[in-house]
Amino acid sequence: MNSKFTQLLVSVMGTLVLLLATYSLSAQVIPLKIRINNPEAQGLVIDATRANFGPMPPAEITADLAWATDGVTAPTDNDTWSPTGSYCCEAVVNGDEISGKIAMISRGSCEFGVKVKNAEDEGAVAVIIANRAPIGLTVGTHTDGTVWMGAGAVGDSTTVPSMFITYEDRKTLEDLMAVAGGTLNVTIMASHMYDASAAHAALTPELGVPMDSIQVVLVNRDTAASALVTDIQLTATITEPGGGTEVLTATLDTLFSLGIEGFSYEQRTFFPSYTPTEAGLYTIVFSASTPNGDHPLDSETITQTFEVNPETYTYRIDNGELFENFSVELNEAAYQSAASSLIFNVGAMYRTGDNPAAAAFASFILNNASELTPGMEFTLALMDADPDGDGSYDNNFDGATDRTDFLEVGSVIYEVSGDEPAGELLLVEFDSPIALEANKTYLLMVSHSGLESDNFFPPKYGAAGAQNQTEYGTVYEIGLVGGEGYEFDLDGFEYWNDDTPNWPHGGLHPVVRLHTVGFTNTENLPVLEDGKFTILGNPAKEVLNVGFQLDTPADEVRLVVLDMLGHVVSSQRMENVLNETHTLNIQGLAAGTYIVTAITPEGYRTKKFVVAR
Numbered sequence: 001m002n003s004k005f006t007q008l009l010v011s012v013m014g015t016l017v018l019l020l021a022t023y024s025l026s027a028q029v030i031p032l033k034i035r036i037n038n039p040e041a042q043g044l045v046i047d048a049t050r051a052n053f054g055p056m057p058p059a060e061i062t063a064d065l066a067w068a069t070d071g072v073t074a075p076t077d078n079d080t081w082s083p084t085g086s087y088c089c090e091a092v093v094n095g096d097e098i099s100g101k102i103a104m105i106s107r108g109s110c111e112f113g114v115k116v117k118n119a120e121d122e123g124a125v126a127v128i129i130a131n132r133a134p135i136g137l138t139v140g141t142h143t144d145g146t147v148w149m150g151a152g153a154v155g156d157s158t159t160v161p162s163m164f165i166t167y168e169d170r171k172t173l174e175d176l177m178a179v180a181g182g183t184l185n186v187t188i189m190a191s192h193m194y195d196a197s198a199a200h201a202a203l204t205p206e207l208g209v210p211m212d213s214i215q216v217v218l219v220n221r222d223t224a225a226s227a228l229v230t231d232i233q234l235t236a237t238i239t240e241p242g243g244g245t246e247v248l249t250a251t252l253d254t255l256f257s258l259g260i261e262g263f264s265y266e267q268r269t270f271f272p273s274y275t276p277t278e279a280g281l282y283t284i285v286f287s288a289s290t291p292n293g294d295h296p297l298d299s300e301t302i303t304q305t306f307e308v309n310p311e312t313y314t315y316r317i318d319n320g321e322l323f324e325n326f327s328v329e330l331n332e333a334a335y336q337s338a339a340s341s342l343i344f345n346v347g348a349m350y351r352t353g354d355n356p357a358a359a360a361f362a363s364f365i366l367n368n369a370s371e372l373t374p375g376m377e378f379t380l381a382l383m384d385a386d387p388d389g390d391g392s393y394d395n396n397f398d399g400a401t402d403r404t405d406f407l408e409v410g411s412v413i414y415e416v417s418g419d420e421p422a423g424e425l426l427l428v429e430f431d432s433p434i435a436l437e438a439n440k441t442y443l444l445m446v447s448h449s450g451l452e453s454d455n456f457f458p459p460k461y462g463a464a465g466a467q468n469q470t471e472y473g474t475v476y477e478i479g480l481v482g483g484e485g486y487e488f489d490l491d492g493f494e495y496w497n498d499d500t501p502n503w504p505h506g507g508l509h510p511v512v513r514l515h516t517v518g519f520t521n522t523e524n525l526p527v528l529e530d531g532k533f534t535i536l537g538n539p540a541k542e543v544l545n546v547g548f549q550l551d552t553p554a555d556e557v558r559l560v561v562l563d564m565l566g567h568v569v570s571s572q573r574m575e576n577v578l579n580e581t582h583t584l585n586i587q588g589l590a591a592g593t594y595i596v597t598a599i600t601p602e603g604y605r606t607k608k609f610v611v612a613r
Contacts (some may be wrong), residue, residue: 009373013593018544026453028523030049030050030056030190030219030221031047031048031049031050031194031219031266031486032047032048032049032050032057032163032188032189032190033046033047033048033188033189033191033194034046034048034128034163034165034186034187034188034189035186035187035189035289036048036173036184036185036186037062037184037185037186037187038174038180038183038184038361038530040179040180040324040325041176041180041184041315041325042321042323042324042325042328042465043465044172044176044323044465044508045189046165046169046172046508047146047165047169048128048163048164048165048188048563049146049147049148049149049162049163049164049165050161050162050190051112051116051129051149051151051153051155051161051162051163051164052148052149052150052151052157052166052539053112053113053116053149053150053156053158053162054116054155054156054158054159054160054161054162055159055160055161056161056190056221056222057126057161057163057188057190058190059189059190059191059296059300060187060188060189060190061102061125061126061161061187061188062185062187062188063100063101063102063125063185063186064099064101064102064183064184064185064186065102065104065128065173065177065183065184065185065186066094066097066098066102066103067086067097067103067104067105067106068086068088068092068094068097068098068103068104068105068118068122068124068127069083069085069086069088069092069093069094069121070085070087070088070089070090070091070092070093070118071084071085071090071093072085072090073085073086073087073089073090073109073110074086074250075087075088075108075109075132076108076109076139076140077139077140077141078139078140079106079108079132079139079140079363080333081132081134081167081331082106082107082108082132082302084521086104086105086106086510087106087107087108087109087110087115088103088105088114088115088118088119088378089109089110089114089115089118090118091121091382092118092119092121093120094122095122095123098119098122098123099122099123099124100123100125101124101125101198102124102126102127102128102186102188103119103122103124103127103128104127104128104129104130104170104173105119105127105128105130105398105429106129106130106132107129107130107131107132107133107142107147107164108132108139108140108142111150111152111153111155112129112149112151112152112155112162113150113151113153113155113156113157113158114152114153114154115127115129115153115167116155116158116160116162116240117135117155117157117158119160120158120159120160120538121381122161122185122236125160126160126161126163126188127160127162127163128162128163128164128165129149129160129162129163129164129165130164130165130166130167130169130170130173131144131147131164131165131167131170132148132167133145133165133167134167134168134330134331134333134334135166135167135168135330135331135334135478136330136331136334136335136337137331137333137334137337138479140539142167144167145166146164146165146166147164149163149164150163161188163188167331171331172326172508175325175326176325176326179325190221190295191300191383192218192219192220192221192288192297192300192301193216193217193218193286193288193300193301193302194216194217194219194302195216195217195299196215196216196217196284196286196302196304197213197214197215197216197304198211198214198282198284198304198305198306205309206276206308206310206353206354206355207276207277207278207494208275208276208277208307209275209276209353209354210273210274210275211273211275211276212270212273213270213273214236214270214273214274214284214523215268215269215270215271216234216236216268216271216286216302217266217267217268218232218252218266218267218268218288218297219255219266219267220255220256220268221296228254228255228256229254229255229290229295229297230253230254230255230291231251231253231290231291232251232252232253232255232288232289232290232297233249233250233251233288233289233290234246234249234250234251234252234269234286234287234288235247235249235286235287235288235465236248236249236250236271236284236285236286237284237285237287238274238282238283238284239282239283239284239285240276240277240278240280240282241278241279241280241281241282241308242280244426246274248271248272248274249271249272249605250269250270250271250272252267255267259273260401261262265327276308278308278584279308279309279310279394280307280308281305281306281307282305282306282307282308283303283305283392283432284303284304284305284306285301285302285303286301286302286303286304286581287300287301288300288560293544296327300493309567311518311567311568312514312565312566312567313357313516313517313518313562313566313568314513314514314515314516314562314564314565314566315348315350315352315444315513315514315515315516315566316348316511316512316513316514316565316566317348317349317350317424317466317473317474317509317512318463318464318466318509318511318513318559319464319465319466320464320466320565321464321465322365322423322425322462322463322464323462323463323464323465323508324423326463327367327368327460327461327462327463328346328460328461328463328508328509328510329344329460329461330344330458330478331458332456332457332458333487334478335457335458335460336456337451339554342449342450342451342455342456342480343447343448343449343450343451344448344458344459344476344477344478345422345445345446345447345448345476345477345478346364346445346446346461346475346476346477346481346510346512347443347444347445347446347474347475347476347477347512348443348444348473348474348475348509348510348512348513348514349441349442349443349473350441350442350443350444350514351439351440351441351442352436352437352438352439352440352441352442353438353439354438354439355438355558356435356436356437356438357436357516357517358433358434358435358436358516358517359382359410359430359433359434359436359514359515359516360368360430360433360434360515360516360595360597360606361427361429361430361514361515361595361606361608362380362382362427362428362430362444362446362512362514362515363425363426363427363428363511363512363513363515363564364378364410364425364426364446364461364510364511364512364513365423365424365426365460365461365462365463365510366378366420366422366426366459366460366461366462367414367417367422367423367460367461367462368422368457368460369416369417369419369420369422370418370419371457372416372418372453372455372457372459373416373453373454373455374416374417374418375415375416375453376415376416376448376450376453376455377413377414377415377416377448377453378412378413378414378415378416378446378447378448378459379411379412379413379414379445379446379447379448379509380411380413380428380444380445380446380447381408381410381411381444381447382408382409382410382430382434382442382443382444382514383403383406383407383408383409383444383445384406384407384408384409384440384441384442385405385406385441385442385443385444386440386441387406387407389440391440393405393406403445405565406443409442409597410430410431410434411430412428412429412431414426414428415600422462425461425462425511425513425564425593427515427564427593427595427608428604429607429608432527433517433527433604433606438515439481442514443475444512444513444514445475445477445478445512446510446512448463450482461510461511462510462511463508463509463510463511464511465508465509466508466509466510467511470561474509474510506531513564515562515564515566515595516566517597517604517606518560518561518562518568518571518595518596518597518606525599525603526602526603526607527604527605528598528600528602528603528604529603529605530605531549531607532548532549532600532602532603532605533546533547533598533600533607534546534547534607535547535550535596535607535608535609536581538608538610539608539610539611539612540586540608540610540611540612541586541611541612541613542585542586542587543583543584543585543586543587544583544584544586544596545581545582545583546559546581546582546583546584546596546598547580547581548577548578548579548581548582548598548600549579550577550578550582550600550602551602552577552578552601552602553577553578554576554577554578554600554601554602555575555601556573556574556575556601557573557574557575557577557598557599557600558571558572558573558574558598558599559571559572559574559582559584559598559599560596560597560599561572561584561586561589561594561595561596562594562596562597563592563594563597564592564593564594569589569594570584570585570586570588570589572584577600580583584596586611589611590611590613591611591612591613592610593608593609593610593612594608594609594611595607595608595609596608596609
């Protein structure tokens with residue numbers, strides 16, 4: 001079994017270990033960002049890798065995106081997703097469509113430099129080469145992910161910047177083009193500072209608990225080997241909910257121009273610990289200064305926000321805003337091939353923080369349930385990723401990280417009906433709440449087997465933006481030949497923003513959330529027997545009717561209502577409760593799914609309900 005997790009841990013120590021070991025130090029593979037500006041993209045940013053030829057992009061290039069075509073070049077092998085002409089190995093024939101724009105071209109059939117030169121000759125201001133090999137599939141001689149773009153015979157003569165993106169990001173762009181009516185406006189960003197993180201052990205920082213993972217990544221984009229930047233002063237200015245500020249500082253002695261194997265030398269800098277003392281929204285502005293004050297770093301800033309909410313009861317790696325126009329998905333041919341065994345699973349890693357909790361529900365999104373086989377089962381399994389508590393996820397010491405290293409602590413099965421609307425958060429209840437220990441790492445995995453279900457369409461998992469929180473991570477599993485093993489990719493550790501090469505990129509995460517009960521003192525209470533707390537009439541409109549069948553009168557019962565982000569939106573206390581029905585006013589709640597927890601002297605129980613308007 002394979003894993004990039006060991007490589008990522010090595011990267012944290014300052015050595016960037018990637019897939020190819022044949023680059024000379026004259027080559028520098030530099031990460032770029034591409035922001036899609038159309039409102040349909042909801043602020044999505046994807047990743048690109050700069051070519052090893054042509055000029056360095058300026059700080060920003062903003063232009064419309066258009067496919068370039070030569071009208072003639074056809075694939076020479078089994079590529080069925082790149083139309084004839086999109087390879088641009090001959091003179092581009094739609095110059096009027098790409099002039100002044102960013103041209104997108106398919107990988108394959110000729111050298112990268114030739115493609116870029118042909119688009120440049122027709123007025124393109126930049127060129128994006130898109131992979132034609134999806135994750136899990138080799139197309140001709142081409143593999144998936146991102147690749148190093150060499151100059152070939154003519155690349156060094158090009159005068160416009162060029163870069164490479166994955167097949168998955170290419171498809172996202174194509175999907176957005178269709179939704180937006182054919183035109184996308186994008187910004188290519190070549191900042192020296194990126195992936196700032198306001199991380200904490202729990203989803204949101206806790207009051208009175210130090211945040212020790214505030215950090216930012218710097219990269220020296222100057223390709224000259226001698227172009228070192230020294231004595232960089234870094235600042236993180238925190239604005240607190242009440243308006244007060246606190247300034248954290250750090251120093252980076254040297255920002256190197258080249259890293260191992262010619263890859264850009266990305267260097268992470270940690271700031272001193274910070275302890276939030278107020279509830280509310282915090283803003284952090286990251287900035288840098290160099291001794292002469294004339295480096296591009298001196299004018300760059302990154303702004304991050306985080307929320308402190310002691311009553312947040314959902315673990316999630318997404319930022320809460322669900323993407324409506326695209327999904328995290330596997331190419332159909334890759335899904336159906338013998339090499340992938342009809343398996344495409346997703347998951348998320350979480351850390352619990354200083355307080356124990358109890359997980360009551362898990363949730364995910366299927367955007368194509370109508371394509372899937374009715375009755376197809378998805379297993380949501382919760383696993384302890386570090387049962388022995390030694391800080392390593394390779395718990396069987398075999399040099400790899402996979403399911404065999406983890407201890408399953410609970411699971412639940414969701415059966416597809418085929419009627420699930422796209423974009424709907426599917427909330428699935430564990431048979432009984434699962435105790436979560438403090439300061440532990442857990443993996444929540446959504447798994448299925450298309451082979452077992454006679455299913456031939458890959459699930460399209462709903463997506464949301466990233467949170468930029470270190471030591472969380474998206475997990476992908478794709479089956480190998482015969483289903484004998486998995487490629488198990490733990491993402492988000494070195495690259496918090498889902499930047500690991502060869503996997504879906506850019507702030508795009510499958511929505512996989514873990515919902516806990518709405519209070520923190522569950523360790524002293526048993527789980528209430530099913531049937532002692534029930535929801536009556538669901539969906540509800542103005543009031544929620546709840547029923548109790550307790551053994552003895554309860555002096556006090558508390559009801560706590562949470563939304564799907566884990567925020568407490570309503571609570572109510574009742575007295576002298578035994579066998580009766582009570583009502584909870586829900587007039588102020590928007591339409592959607594909610595979780596309600598009943599806390600009684602006999603125990604607690606959590607249920608879901610829907611508000612219909």
